[in-house]
Amino acid sequence: MARVFPRLGRLVAHHPRLTVVVWLVLTVAGYGLAVLGVQGETLFDRVATGAPGVAGAESTQGQELLAGARTTGPSVTLVLDGVDPATPELGAALDPARGALAAVDGVAAVIDPLALPQGPANPAAAPLLAEDGDGFLVVVELEPDLGAAAQDEALAAVEERLREVPGELRTLAPDVSGVVGAEHLVVEEITDQVEEDLRTGELVALPIALVVMVLVFGGFLAAAMPMAGALASIAGGLGSLLALTYLMDVEASVVNVVTVLGLGLSIDYGLLVVSRFREELHRRVDDDGGAGSRRRRGDGAVVAAVEATMATAGRTVAFSAVTVAIAIAGLLAFRPEILRAIAAAGLLVVLVAAATALTLVPALLTLAGRRLAREGVLARIPGVRRVLARASDVRHDEGAFSALAARVQRRPWWVMLGACAVLVVLALPVLRMDLRISGIELLPSGTTQREYVAALEEDYAGASAPAVTVVAAASLEEAGAWAQELASLDGVASVDPPTPSGSYVVLGVRPDSDDPGGDVAVDVVREVRALDAPFERWVVGQAASQIDFTDALAERAPLALTVVAVATLLLLFLMTGSVVIPLKALLTNTLSILASLGVLVWAFQDGHLEGLLGFTSTGGIETYVLALVVAFAFGLAMDYEVFLLARVKELHDSGHRTDEAVRLGLQRSGRIITSAAAIIVVVFAGFVAGELVVIKQVGFALAVAVVIDATIVRLLLVPATMTILDRANWWAPRPLRRLHERFAILH
Incomplete structure (x- = not known):
């Protein structure tokens, strides 16, 4: 040697x-x-980005179940601000954009509150309307089975067309602005x-x-x-x-x-x-x-x-x-x-x-x-x-x-x-070290996608993801009954109505805190996991991944x-x-x-x-x-x-x-x-x-x-x-x- x-x-x-x-x-x-x-x-191009996970952990299994149960492809959202959804002729002004977006190969649906019957007055439009009344969302969903090349091409075309929308609305809303966001853009x-x-x-x-x-x-x-x-x-x-x-x-x-x-x-x-x-x-x-x-x-x-x-x-x-x-x-x-x-x-x-x-x-x-x-x-x-x-x-x-x-x-x-x-x-x-798994917070303030997520969290509670999500192998009735127990837990502000996702039911639990990885959210996850349920369930979210x-x-x-x-x-x-x-x-x-x-x-x-x-x-x-x-x-x-x-x-x-x-x-x-x-x-x-x-x-x-x-x-x-x-x-x-x-x- x-x-x-x-x-x-x-x-x-x-x-x-x-x-x-x-x-x-x-x-x-x-x-x-x-x-x-x-x-x-x-x-x-080959590196991955996302919240770090643990193979086989409950949060990882739940995320995999959610991904496997999706019946729609990826979506792209335009957050419009500085425009009153009740403005006359606004729906007609959006028609060219709707038509162009629907014509993109691979687009399954174009959703906005003005296209619904009765427009913004329709109860179904609520998640798409800003809580301050000064904006709304335009969501474009792609077909679920597109190939990688076709999906990338469709996403690029949709993003480009959505970015043109605010300029087309300025004659009716001079102060309008828009941010285009999506998971792949993050x-x-x-x-x-x-x-x-x-x-x-x-x-x-x-x-x-x-x-x-x-x-x-x-x-x-x-x-x-x-x-x-x-x-x-x-x-x-x-x-x-x-x-x-x-x-x-x-x-x-x-x-x-x-x-x-x-x-x-x-x-x-x-x-x-x-x-x-x-x-x-x-x-x-x-x-x-x-x-x-x-x-x-x-x-x-x-x-x-x-x-x-x-x-x-x-x-x-x-x-x-x-x-x-x-x-x-x-x-x-x-x-x-x-x-x-x-x-x-x-x-x-x-x-x-x-x-x-x-x-x-x-x-x-x-x-x-x-x-x-x-x-x-x-x-x-x-x-x-x-x-x-x-x-x-x-x-x-x-x-x-x-x-x-x-x-x-x-x-x-x-x-x-x-x-x-x-x-x-x-x-x-x-x-006093507090360990976290942050998401969009890792990006510097002022970046486009951080502004997009912040806008959803601030003005579109119904469209923003809950901090804690429960994936349940149950019927809607069983999940709805159990949701009442969830709502009574300490630190829980509200529980979203159960929604089907493939063969599973999803319950959104919203902690009484704006911090998805803070002590309140962590305590809520531990409480939910400790709560007996008459069916198998998985708790996911930032706090769950941290734990x-x-x-x-x-x-x-x-x-x-x-x-x-x-x-x-x-x-x-x-x-x-x-x-x-x-x-x-x-x-x-x-x-x-x-x-x-x-x-x-x-x-x-x-x-x-x-x-x-x-x-x-x-x-x-x-x-x-x-x-x-x-x-x-x-x-x-x-x-x-x-x-x-x-x-x-x-x-x-x-x-x-x-x-x-x-x-x-x-x-x-x-x-x-x-x-x-x-x-x-x-x-x-x-x-x-x-x-x-x-x-x-x-x-x-x-x-x-x-x-x-x-x-x-x-x-x-x-x-x-x-x-x-x-x-x-x-x-x-x-x-x-x-x-x-x-x-x-x-x-």
């Missing part, structure tokens, strides 16, 4: 151009497939927003990340190496996601989430490899007082530096990737399909990020060669030289980080207790956490030979994650950062965001743990005392950890700049987790605890020491 990474480094160093060409082809293919697609279907708007947020995140993150790396490395050439790896990783990740959509349903937001992860990890790993290469290269060429950097290319210094880099930093990258993969793989233990999709996609992206760092980046380093040992052009600018010298120095064991470690080591108990106290205070809001999703998380969480914890303990033991360090890592990382979740609750659930981050609070944290953030944040925390421990272990094995190994290890790895953290925070912050609330929550939580881990935990808490434990850091029972001697993962 110890020889694998030097051999890989030697192989890449002897074939750098071939390696670069292979990755160039893969990158172009990845971007091309994601953007152009297979047979005309791009990645964004899906399209969310998918389009995902794609736009992805572009926004990349446009914000990549330039700033490049600037940070220029400061870290002192020039553009070295900074370009991790960026090249990042671009290749994004392409590989997008191509992998497209392939994954042919194996399972992939939710649209998964694209952004795993892209963020791949971008951050590839830059992290690239930073580590490039920094170690420059260190190894300086060690080989600086013996001549700087003249070595001008010696001939064939003396083997560059190849030797690549081999040494792969033996150390390459091993660390591979080990880190395994720990991150283990954390993400824990999501596979859960039942919700969205978590399994995130896990599968995340594992693919981690693999691609590690592959670019272990092959593409070393190949580029080989081609750049000794130029990376010279000062960059920026270092010749007055004033900049001093900044770069402090930020990019890789040759000295004394500096800001070793000085910080020395100060921590003078008062380790105070530092440890203070750091723990800060983390506990930050974590306290977790105690089922949360229960599914709670059911499998012990298994997922146990698997991740055991695997992490085993890997860190094989790396360090200690049982103390792995246990300490689990405890500190857990405290760090809880702190980041506490900040997330304070910012998003409590809404304290609504104005700054540009969102409207949904009143909770998206349910699957909790599982995702815990998995990803733990993986990233282990990423930085491995970065630091690899250097400390290396120094300790070479004969340094534990306190010296910690101080020197922090100096040699602290710059990389801090720089990598700064860049990954920029990456996550770039996606906070998007519009979808769920992406904002993920980006914000992970950015906060990285900031907390790279500062409070990695720079203060870990050095303090390792100093306190001293030689006890490396303790293990004798049988385990023998096991480590046999199976250790060594340099």
Whole structure:
């Protein structure tokens, strides 16, 4: 095992151009497939959008029954506002639109209150009339058995024609306006927003990340190496996601989430490899007082530096990737399909990020060669030289980080207790975390489909869907009798009359609250489910889905956490030979994650950062965001743990005392950890700049987790605890020491 990474480094160093060409082809293919697609279907055409569900759960079964019982095709609705339905000649003015819509192939019915006998006075028109009397609905239903192509063509024609209606009515109603809405338009708007947020995140993150790396490395050439790896990783990740959509349903937001992860990890790993290469290269060429950097290319210094880099930093990258993969793989233990999709996609992206760092980046380093040992052009600018010298120095064991470690080591108990106290205070809001599964609320305010849904909820109670729906295998009479019991439950404002849906009956239950996922709706769902019924029934809706999703998380969480914890303990033991360090890592990382979740609750659930981050609070944290953030944040925390421990272990094995190994290890790895953290925070912050609330929550939580881990935990808490434990850091029972001697993962 110890020889694998030097051999890989030697192989890449002897074939750098071939390696670069292979990755160039893969990158172009990845971007091309994601953007152009297979047979005309791009990645964004193939992703799904909808409320996350749990296979086999009551809410999911009920939704499937409703979908299977539908006797009509999809519908498109025009919400007209600023027009009195009783306006004379209004019905005649709508005749051309009615005729044109009815003539569209695939249209089954065109429904509006003015076409009914007696017009708006007909009792059947009530659900189609605005409660304030200043608008009405036009609903177009399609035939149920249209093929996909015919249905898409019909929907497009109907949407286009409905959007023309308000303009045709302005001679009779000058203030009329209209919004066209439909279920598939909500899906399209969310998918389009995902794609736009992805572009926004990349446009914000990549330039700033490049600037940070220029400061870290002192020039553009070295900074370009991790960026090249990042671009290749994004392409590989997008191509992998497209392939994954042919194996399972992939939710649209998964694209952004795993892209963020791949971008951050590839830059992290690239930073580590490039920094170690420059260190190894300086060690080989600086013996001549700087003249070595001008010696001939064939003396083997560059190849030797690549081999040494792969033996150390390459091993660390591979080990880190395994720990991150283990954390993400824990999501596979859960039942919700969205978590399994995130896990599968995340594992693919981690693999691609590690592959670019272990092959593409070393190949580029080989081609750049000794130029990376010279000062960059920026270092010749007055004033900049001093900044770069402090930020990019890789040759000295004394500096800001070793000085910080020395100060921590003078008062380790105070530092440890203070750091723990800060983390506990930050974590306290977790105690009031409210988990949600939001729908249209995820879209930013002001979007067309959010306006459409808001208009229905505000003025068309009869046409809007109830917050809680009961699907009953009963007759209308049985369901009607049971509806009286439902109406008497606490928190129930009203119950809609039972309506047939295929072989089932549907009862709409309207809680005494406008929040479909709030506490009142959740309590109503629990009460309805607890109520005895003389027939089989299924309760569905946003609150029902929240309950089922949360229960599914709670059911499998012990298994997922146990698997991740055991695997992490085993890997860190094989790396360090200690049982103390792995246990300490689990405890500190857990405290760090809880702190980041506490900040997330304070910012998003409590809404304290609504104005700054540009969102409207949904009143909770998206349910699957909790599982995702815990998995990803733990993986990233282990990423930085491995970065630091690899250097400390290396120094300790070479004969340094534990306190010296910690101080020197922090100096040699602290710059990389801090720089990598700064860049990954920029990456996550770039996606906070998007519009979808769920992406904002993920980006914000992970950015906060990285900031907390790279500062409070990695720079203060870990050095303090390792100093306190001293030689006890490396303790293990004798049988385990023998096991480590046999199976250790060594340099």
